Amino acid sequence: MTIVKETAVPTSSVLHGTLADADFFDAYVAPLPDDSLSPMEVFLHASRHTPQWVTRLMSLRNRLVSLVGLKDVGRMQDDVDRPADSYRVGDRLGIFSVFGRTEQEVVLGIDDRHLDVRVSILKECRDGRDSYVVISTVVHVKNCLGHIYMLPVGRIHPLVVKAMMRRVPVPFPGPL
Numbered sequence: 001m002t003i004v005k006e007t008a009v010p011t012s013s014v015l016h017g018t019l020a021d022a023d024f025f026d027a028y029v030a031p032l033p034d035d036s037l038s039p040m041e042v043f044l045h046a047s048r049h050t051p052q053w054v055t056r057l058m059s060l061r062n063r064l065v066s067l068v069g070l071k072d073v074g075r076m077q078d079d080v081d082r083p084a085d086s087y088r089v090g091d092r093l094g095i096f097s098v099f100g101r102t103e104q105e106v107v108l109g110i111d112d113r114h115l116d117v118r119v120s121i122l123k124e125c126r127d128g129r130d131s132y133v134v135i136s137t138v139v140h141v142k143n144c145l146g147h148i149y150m151l152p153v154g155r156i157h158p159l160v161v162k163a164m165m166r167r168v169p170v171p172f173p174g175p176l
Contacts, residue, residue: 004030004162009136014100014107015120018138023115023147024154027136030165032123035131039106039121040084042133042168047094049167050076054160058095068145071112076164114146115139133168135161 007029009016019025032042055075062072073095080094091098096108096119109118120136137157141147 002030002166002168004028004165006158007134009120009138010122010124010134012124013105013120013122013134013136015118015136015138018118018140021140022138023141024139024150024157025137026158026161027134028158028161028165029132029134030168032131032133033168037123038084039104039123039133040087040101042123043093043106043108043121044080044084046164046167047076047080051163051167054163057156057160065149070114070145070149071110073110114143114149115141133165135165137161 005028007027009019009025009027015025037045055077058073058075062074066072076094078094079092087093087098087101089098089100093108096110098106099109099118100107104124105120105122107118107120109116111117116139118138120134120138122134122136124132124134139150141150
């Protein structure tokens with residue numbers, strides 16, 4: 001099983017510069033199964049193999065938030081059927097839109113009236129030998145509804161991210 005560990009938002013991530021005024025942020029690291037995989041390929045693989053409990057939880061989330069006028073973001077598996085290199089800034093990808101993309105990092109996000117979310121999938125080398133993927137999330141809350149929304153989501157989010165990262169089959173190469 002893939003070992004996923006909590007880490008700091010990498011300084012090499014574009015999200016690092018947004019931490020000062022963030023209301024929530026976290027980051028998790030896991031070994032990368034194949035150095036040739038792009039960050040987009042890692043995300044697509046994880047999305048295509050979303051655990052069933054995450055899919056049910058997102059469905060529940062979408063039903064509940066619609067009662068207070070928030071956006072139904074869809075499912076992690078939505079819009080993930082194209083080749084990785086075909087996605088461009090502005091495209092939909094699962095529950096997110098693509099906000100930025102380089103060889104080393106993909107930035108996805110959701111903007112809603114209650115909060116803005118950014119997720120980075122960053123490929124990096126540690127100790128000069130092993131490749132890793134770091135998933136970082138940064139949230140900027142816009143209003144009281146956003147703060148209320150983040151109370152349960154902030155606790156559930158780490159479980160979802162770790163479960164998704166474990167969907168990328170990787171041998172664990174050594175200590176993180």
